Amino acid sequence: MLDAKMPEAWRVLRIQSELVDGIEQLIKLKGAVTVFGGARFEVGSRYYEMARELGGLLAEAGVPVITGGGPGIMEGANRGAYEREGASVGLNITLPREQDANPYQSISLSFRYFFVRKFLFIKNAVGFAILPGGFGTLDELFEALTLVQTEKVEPFPIVLLGKDYWQGLLKWMEESILANGCIDQEELSLFSVVDTPAEACDIFTRHLVSLATE
Secondary structure, eight states, X not given: OOOTTSOHHHHHHHHHHHHHHHHHHTTTOOSEEEEEOOTTOOTTSHHHHHHHHHHHHHHHTTOOEEEOSSSTHHHHHHHHHHHTTOOEEEEEEOOSSSOOOOSOOSEEXXXXXXXXXXXXXXXXXXXXXXXXXXXXXHHHHHHHXXXXXXXXXXXXXXXXXXXXXXXXXXXXXIIIIITTTSSOGGGGGGSEEESSHHHHHHHHHHHHHHHHTO
C-alpha cells in the first residue's frame, strides 16, 4: 500500500532507508538459496513438508535460506533451516492478509515496498527454489527467468519443485510461448523441474562448488 499522505520526496527517503537497512543486515550473507511458494499451505501438507525438508538439507550443506518470511511454504523452508541451526532469513512485507511473520527466522526484516524486497531476494542468492504457489510465486519465477534471460544477473539455478503441480504451466510454455516464437527452445533450459528436495539441493550445491572453482 502506498503512503497516500506522504510527499513524494519523503517516500523516496523511506525507500532508501529500507534498501540501506536491508543491505546492511544481510551484508555477511553469502551463497544463499531463496525459496518461494504459496502462503496458504498448511503445516503438514505435502508442499509445506517438502519446503521444510529442503530448508533442512540446505542448512546441513551450510547454505543460508531466504524466504518471504510468511506462512505456508515460506514457513516450511525457514523452519527446516532453523531446526538444523542454519541461517534462516525472512524478508517479510506488509500486506492486507496472509503475511504474518513466521517464528523460524534467525534474521527477520520487514518491508513496505515489493521492489526493495525483490532486490534483496536476488542480491544474496545463488539459486531460486520455486515451490507451488499463486500469483506472487509466479511473479518471482518469471522475474528470475527474465533477469537470467536478459543477462542482467549472472546465471543461477532456478528449480521448480513438484512436477505434477508445474506440468500445466510447462505444457503452456511449449504449446503457446515457444510455438509462437516468443522464446527460443534453449530458453526452456533456464530452469529445472524436479520432484524431490534432495534433487533440488543437489543442483544448488553443485552450482556452489562450480562457483568456488572458478
